[in-house]
Amino acid sequence: MIFLASTRSRFSECLSKAKRLFNAFLLMAVVLALAGMKTLSAAEEPPLAIAIAVAHRGKDRVIEYSAPNAHFHVLITNTSDEPLRIWQEWCSWGYFGLSFECSDAEGGKWTAKKLPRRWDKNYPDYWTLAAHESLVLDVSFADTRTWKGFRRPAGMSQEITMRAILEFQPEAESQKHSVWTGRAASKADTYLLYR
Numbered sequence: 001m002i003f004l005a006s007t008r009s010r011f012s013e014c015l016s017k018a019k020r021l022f023n024a025f026l027l028m029a030v031v032l033a034l035a036g037m038k039t040l041s042a043a044e045e046p047p048l049a050i051a052i053a054v055a056h057r058g059k060d061r062v063i064e065y066s067a068p069n070a071h072f073h074v075l076i077t078n079t080s081d082e083p084l085r086i087w088q089e090w091c092s093w094g095y096f097g098l099s100f101e102c103s104d105a106e107g108g109k110w111t112a113k114k115l116p117r118r119w120d121k122n123y124p125d126y127w128t129l130a131a132h133e134s135l136v137l138d139v140s141f142a143d144t145r146t147w148k149g150f151r152r153p154a155g156m157s158q159e160i161t162m163r164a165i166l167e168f169q170p171e172a173e174s175q176k177h178s179v180w181t182g183r184a185a186s187k188a189d190t191y192l193l194y195r
Helices: 002-044 172-177
Strands: 048-053 060-064 072-078 084-087 098-104 109-114 126-129 134-139 157-168 182-185 189-194
Touching: 048 157, 048 182, 072 126, 084 157, 126 134
Parallel strands: 060 189
Antiparallel strands: 048 072, 072 134, 084 126, 098 109, 098 157, 157 182, 157 189
16 A cells, blocks of 8 residues: 555656646747747848838829939838848849839739840949948839830829839859848838829
């Protein structure tokens, strides 16, 4: 009887230790999972912020085709604490990086992007943005030799929703020169296109 009571006592003690060990393991697994989720979500955030810089004119953000040298600006900001390289637009590595996702009230969706072109001179060239530094790009949207997809309104004006996309695919030159690759997007906003 004493042997049986002693065995039960040891079994209860082992069971109690096993429960404490299991609870500690479970707590550690939860903490590691949360830390991993935080790391994954931080990794998904690009180190760049993109914004279409068109100020309000009255109540609308107006983009005019009729203006001489019609253009608007895109602001690219390095949001990291480290210098960041991005491809310049004039070379083939950076030329196609900027595009625009557009939609209208009727449900139409399209992408405005640069047209293919020949390269007389071409070599990998990049900007280096210091930590929290910004770069302003001119988008000459009315230049039909450069851009395709910026639709001129059929009437006097047309309201569209648009967001800028900056995207560079990883390849040998971006690795060699430590140039940023990935995708960053501005917030979608409403713009009034004037003929």
